[in-house]
Amino acid sequence: MIRYSLRCRDGHAFESWFRSGSAYDALRDARQVACPDCNSTEVEKALMAPRVSGQDAAPEPAKEEHPLAELRRRVEAQSDYVGADFVKEARAMHEGSSARRAIYGEARIGEARKLVEDGIPVAPLPFLPRAKVN
Structure with missing residues (x-):
């Protein structure tokens, strides 16, 4: 995963995470x-400084668990991972042919959009399933 500082054509600055530099380019x-402010899709990378730490850097104080880490922990503990069967499982639960339960998995953006259009509530997660993390 890589975080980029971005700027739209109107000068609004924002950040976003991407799987890779080439994934950002393709998207x-x-x-x-x-842009979350004006919805412009004319977006470019902004100048950003890398985050670097050296051996002589002072250790950071202990932090509370990051909210995304807490969200991941809760999703993994309270949901069934269905992987590439996510669309099929979500539709089956909506149609009543499968028991309703909390699930998470993977779907192409067009497939997820179709689920929403069909009234099936889904939402993207801000992290990759552990099976997909290197």
Whole structure:
């Protein structure tokens, strides 16, 4: 995962996470990266400084668990991972042919959009399933 500082054509600055630099390029070229302020899809990377730590850097004080880490822990503990069967499972639960339960998995953006259009409540998670993390 990589975080980029971004700027839209109107100068609004924001940040977003991407799987890789090439994933960002593909999403930007497909006009899938939009400014949260004005919804412009004319977005470019902004100048950003890398985060570097050295051996002589002072240790950071202990922090509370990061909210995304807590969300991941709760989703993994309270939901069934269905992987690539997510769309099929979500639709089966909506149609009543499968027991309702909390699930998470993977879906292409078009498939997820179709679920929403069909009235099936889904939402993207801000992390990758552990099976997909290197």
